[in-house]
Amino acid sequence: MPMLKGKTVLLGVSGSIAAYKTAYLASALKKLDADVHVLMTQNATNFINPITFETLTGNKCLVDTFDRNFEFSVEHVSLAKQADVVMIAPASANVIGKLAHGIADDMLTTTVMACKCKKLIAPAMNTSMFENPVVQDNLKTLIHYGYEVISPAVGYLACGDTGAGKMPEPELLLEYILQETACEKDMQGIRLLVTAGPTQEAIDPVRYITNHSTGKMGYAIAKMAARRGAAVTLVTGQTALKDPQFADVVPVKSAKDMFDEVTARAAEQDIIIKAAAVADYRPKYVSEQKMKKQDGNLVIELERTDDILANLGENRQPGQFLCGFAMETENLLENSRKKLEKKHLDMIVANSLRVEGAGFGGDTNVVTMITEEEEISLGKMSKEETASHILDQIMKMRQSKENRN
Numbered sequence: 579m580p581m582l583k584g585k586t587v588l589l590g591v592s593g594s595i596a597a598y599k600t601a602y603l604a605s606a607l608k609k610l611d612a613d614v615h616v617l618m619t620q621n622a623t624n625f626i627n628p629i630t631f632e633t634l635t636g637n638k639c640l641v642d643t644f645d646r647n648f649e650f651s652v653e654h655v656s657l658a659k660q661a662d663v664v665m666i667a668p669a670s671a672n673v674i675g676k677l678a679h680g681i682a683d684d685m686l687t688t689t690v691m692a693c694k695c696k697k698l699i700a701p702a703m704n705t706s707m708f709e710n711p712v713v714q715d716n717l718k719t720l721i722h723y724g725y726e727v728i729s730p731a732v733g734y735l736a737c738g739d740t741g742a743g744k745m746p747e748p749e750l751l752l753e754y755i756l757q758e759t760a761c762e763k764d765m766q767g768i769r770l771l772v773t774a775g776p777t778q779e780a781i782d783p784v785r786y787i788t789n790h791s792t793g794k795m796g797y798a799i800a801k802m803a804a805r806r807g808a809a810v811t812l813v814t815g816q817t818a819l820k821d822p823q824f825a826d827v828v829p830v831k832s833a834k835d836m837f838d839e840v841t842a843r844a845a846e847q848d849i850i851i852k853a854a855a856v857a858d859y860r861p862k863y864v865s866e867q868k869m870k871k872q873d874g875n876l877v878i879e880l881e882r883t884d885d886i887l888a889n890l891g892e893n894r895q896p897g898q899f900l901c902g903f904a905m906e907t908e909n910l911l912e913n914s915r916k917k918l919e920k921k922h923l924d925m926i927v928a929n930s931l932r933v934e935g936a937g938f939g940g941d942t943n944v945v946t947m948i949t950e951e952e953e954i955s956l957g958k959m960s961k962e963e964t965a966s967h968i969l970d971q972i973m974k975m976r977q978s979k980e981n982r983n
Contacts, residue, residue, distance in 0.1 A: 582612035585759045588657060588693070589614060590666035590686045591631075592673040593621025596702040596745035600667050601626065603748040604634045607755065615640070615657055617686040619673065640685045658692035663758045666690065667728075668702030668745045671713050677725075678716035696758050700728045700751060705741030728754060753823045756805060763807030764973060770808040771847045772799045773840060773854035773886075775815030777833045781878060782865035790938040791855035793817035795903070798961040799851055800825045803969055811847070813839050815854060833857045833883035840886055844893070849972060851901045852887050853927075855938075859883060891922030897979075899972055904928045905937070914948050924975060925949045927968060934958075947971050 587607050591600050600616075607614045616631040616639045628639035640657075666673060666686070673686065677699075682688040690697060699720060701708060708730060717727050728751070731744040774796020778786040797819050800812040804824035812825045813836060821827045828843075830836045833856045844850060859880035869876075887902050894900060900923045904914040907930065914928035929936045929945045935958035936944040943964045947954040949971075956967055 581756065581760050582607065582610040584613075585662045586613045586615065586660040587755060587759070588661045588664040588689065589616045589631075590664065590669070590673070590690060591616060591618045591622045591626070592666065592668060592670040592686065593619055593625065594668035594670050594702045594745070595625055596668040597622050597625040599745055599748050599751075601630050601634060603665075603667065603751050604631055606748060606752050608635055610756075613637070613660075615661075617641075617657075617689055619670075619684055619686050621670070621672075640689075642685060655692050657689050658694070661693050661695045663696050663698065663755055664690055664693050665698040665700065665751065665755060667698075667700035667751055669699045671701075671703050671707050671710075671716075674699065674701060674713060674716050674720065678719040678723075697725045698728060698751075698754055698758070699725050700745055701730050701743070702745035703743050704735060705739050705743045708741075708743040726754075750823065757824055761802070761805040761807075765803060765969070766807035768808045768848045769811075769846060770803050770849040770851070771811045771813065771840065771843055772796050772803070772851040773813045773836060773856075774800070775817040776855050777815050777836055777857045777883075778831050779833065779857045779860035779883075780864045781861050782867065782869045784868045787857060787859075787861065789855050789857070791815070792939050793819055793854075794939075794941065795943060795961050795964070796851075796853035797822055798965040799853060799968065802962055802965040806969065808849075811843060813843075813854070833860060833886075837884040837886050837889070841889060841893075844890055845895055847895075847898065849899045849901070849976075850890060851903075851968070851972075852890075853903050855905065856886060857883055885921075887917075887921045887923070894922065899924050899976055901925045901927065901968070901972060905931065907931050911946065911948065911953065914946070918948055918950070925971065949975065 591597050604614050614635040615637050618641045631639040676687050682691045721727055730742050731746050732742050733744045734740050735743055775793030776789045776791040778788045780786045793814055800810050801822045804810045810825040813828045828839050830839055860883050862879040862881040890900055902923050904917050904926050906913050910928050910930045914926050918926040926948045927945050928948055931937045933944045935942045942958050943961050944958045945956050945964055
């Protein structure tokens with residue numbers, strides 16, 4: 579099912595050169611099956627034609643409060659009732675000022691004023707305007723009234739200045755809308771820690787031992803848990819991925835770093851999911867200088883790293899849910915079940931490097947969720963879909979345990 583099917587999104591567009599970016603956002607929302615309605619100020623029509631939005635969304639773009647050519651049951655009230663989320667992007671200093679002080683003199687401001695849903699504001703203007711105390715006070719007023727202000731990006735502006743005031747890219751604005759509307763908030767109040775990515779074990783200042791993990795699975799879990807309302811902490815090794823927008827990200831390098839960061843936070847977590855590919859061994863001695871090439875072979879003595887999962891299992895808090903991951907090349911279910919029992923876990927998610935669509939680097943996964951009572955095999959699906967199924971199973975098991983108690 580498309581992510582935003584049945585959801586109504588109102589986009590407010592005010593007079594700014596950044597208005598063209600909102601066309602990309604409208605298109606992206608439509609592809610996710612949202613019902614998108616665009617409201618424009620008269621000034622915004624100088625930067626982008628309403629026909630652009632009408633073509634992208636399939637809905638009439640509303641500018642004039644007294645449009646006689648469009649029948650609707652008191653348009654602004656009707657739209658306000660339908661809306662699941664409102665985003666004003668770009669939001670000019672003028673529109674921000676109006677909304678902060680209850681001035682409703684056009685289609686955009688009257689509709690937004692009538693909305694009871696979540697309202698998001700993405701300011702876009704010259705740096706000096708954005709930093710003006712009046713604009714900052716107006717933004718604080720909007721926050722006081724329940725609006726969420728998305729911080730503008732810092733960069734080169736159309737006026738030639740460089741600084742804060744640039745509207746964020748459509749991809750980031752879309753993340754804010756998805757965070758608000760894509761999922762039921764069934765994990766509200768739950769604290770969840772997830773680990774992701776590889777670790778790096780130093781040999782010398784230049785070289786290290788690592789693995790092929792990209793962190794995509796752990797990042798997908800962090801993103802989907804945050805969308806469901808959880809307070810997410812992501813402890814991650816070095817990856818090429820962007821930090822999830824709505825998680826507290828803790829970067830680490832080595833297995834020892836990850837052990838320290840996870841165990842320091844473990845006691846306060848309701849759910850811990852260990853999706854990182856942590857090194858089992860590290861060089862026993864780390865050279866302070868770059869090791870020079872010599873004739874003959876080089877032997878590096880390795881020692882065991884600290885076992886994070888075993889430590890969590892031994893020091894588990896009452897009611898805490900522990901989920902591990904197992905990557906195998908043979909005897910997948912047998913080896914994974916041994917790990918489940920040995921580490922005192924509630925669930926282990928097993929996948930094999932030998933299965934097409936699973937393993938490191940790809941955007942899909944093929945996993946089996948193993949608990950004490952059952953084994954649930956999931957087909958090939960995206961890592962975000964896989965993450966959703968894993969979270970569904972964890973919530974189901976937590977609920978079942980609560981019912982028994």
